[in-house]
Amino acid sequence: MTTIAMHIPDGFLDIPVSLLTYVISAAILALAVVKSRRDLDDKTAPLAGLTAVFVFAAQMINFPVGAGTSGHLIGGALAAILVGPWVGMLVISVVLVVQALLFADGGLTALGANVLNMAVVATVVGWLVFRLGVRFVKGRGGAAIVAGVAGFLSVPASAMAFVIEYAIGGTAPVSLTAVAAAMGGVHLLIGIGEGVITGLVVATVLASRPDIVFGVRGTGLAKPVVRPEAVAV
Amino acid sequence: MKRILIIGGLVAVVLAALVSFYASSHPDGLERVAGDYGILDTAQDSATSTSPLADYSVSGVANDRLSGGAAGLLGVVVTAGAAFGLFYAVRRRS
Numbered sequence: 001m002t003t004i005a006m007h008i009p010d011g012f013l014d015i016p017v018s019l020l021t022y023v024i025s026a027a028i029l030a031l032a033v034v035k036s037r038r039d040l041d042d043k044t045a046p047l048a049g050l051t052a053v054f055v056f057a058a059q060m061i062n063f064p065v066g067a068g069t070s071g072h073l074i075g076g077a078l079a080a081i082l083v084g085p086w087v088g089m090l091v092i093s094v095v096l097v098v099q100a101l102l103f104a105d106g107g108l109t110a111l112g113a114n115v116l117n118m119a120v121v122a123t124v125v126g127w128l129v130f131r132l133g134v135r136f137v138k139g140r141g142g143a144a145i146v147a148g149v150a151g152f153l154s155v156p157a158s159a160m161a162f163v164i165e166y167a168i169g170g171t172a173p174v175s176l177t178a179v180a181a182a183m184g185g186v187h188l189l190i191g192i193g194e195g196v197i198t199g200l201v202v203a204t205v206l207a208s209r210p211d212i213v214f215g216v217r218g219t220g221l222a223k224p225v226v227r228p229e230a231v232a233v
Numbered sequence: 234m235k236r237i238l239i240i241g242g243l244v245a246v247v248l249a250a251l252v253s254f255y256a257s258s259h260p261d262g263l264e265r266v267a268g269d270y271g272i273l274d275t276a277q278d279s280a281t282s283t284s285p286l287a288d289y290s291v292s293g294v295a296n297d298r299l300s301g302g303a304a305g306l307l308g309v310v311v312t313a314g315a316a317f318g319l320f321y322a323v324r325r326r327s
Contacts (some may be wrong), residue, residue: 011277038323052316057245070257
């Protein structure tokens with residue numbers, strides 16, 4: 001049997017930190033639901049649904065990152081760029097809830113922390129990096145590269161969020177600097193995969209429907225591609 | 234939009250149902266570090282570990298390819314139901 005994606009399981013974090021991350025994540029997601037109303041309409045709601053489905057599927061594909069280790073997409077940066085940071089948080093949260101409830105991937109008491117690290121931190125960092133960087137590039141290719149950089153940086157950011165949680169409420173006595181270095185190192189490698197996938201998917205959507213990509217709104221890239229078959233859909 | 238939904242949906246189904254079988258079976262970054270530093274021993278089974286779909290396999294289906302593929306396909310369907318349901322419910326009505 002193949003080992004698959006592992007989010008934080010139950011037992012890694014103590015009860016106080018588990019509760020704290022639940023409260024923080026719940027508050028942020030509640031805000032995200034309110035904010036998402038503005039960003040979701042008949043055109044963007046299906047794209048958000050599709051993004052969740054794609055992220056769920058892509059997270060099943062662990063890719064090797066050298067010496068006996070693998071990584072998988074988080075998808076926070078991708079979701080933020082495609083549907084915006086607030087809706088993006090909800091996209092990744094839906095995936096994490098389905099994984100925890102149905103597939104026992106990620107613990108139930110750890111769900112708050114998993115949501116905080118992957119649905120909130122990765123999404124926000126990915127979004128900020130993309131919006132900051134996209135001003136300095138021209139064209140779809142440039143935007144796709146910035147998307148890749150956003151995806152790349154979102155992964156070590158997410159890993160560091162775990163390290164902070166572990167520093168506060170980890171259940172095993174470990175050297176935090178060693179764990180931080182190891183987590184940072186391996187997630188920089190995994191971030192390369194995240195960046196490649198994020199860049200490729202954003203490039204693909206930009207090539208066919210740049211007008212629906214939330215992250216390029218207000219830039220010259222957002223104009224619809226003038227092509228009969230694309231206009232017809 | 235319809236075209237993106239169809240193509241994107243097909244890509245997701247192929248990834249979850251077929252390509253997932255060829256995914257790396259090595260521990261992921263977190264599991265690897267947790268194993269190296271003695272954190273992994275503190276992991277406890279999730280309350281959902283007895284789910285018939287736990288660990289992305291359908292319990293009772295012996296064939297790994299079939300079991301994992303069906304679990305992936307079911308995951309895509311459930312994720313789609315939850316996500317499309319949520320986002321259509323929250324959206325602005327025009």
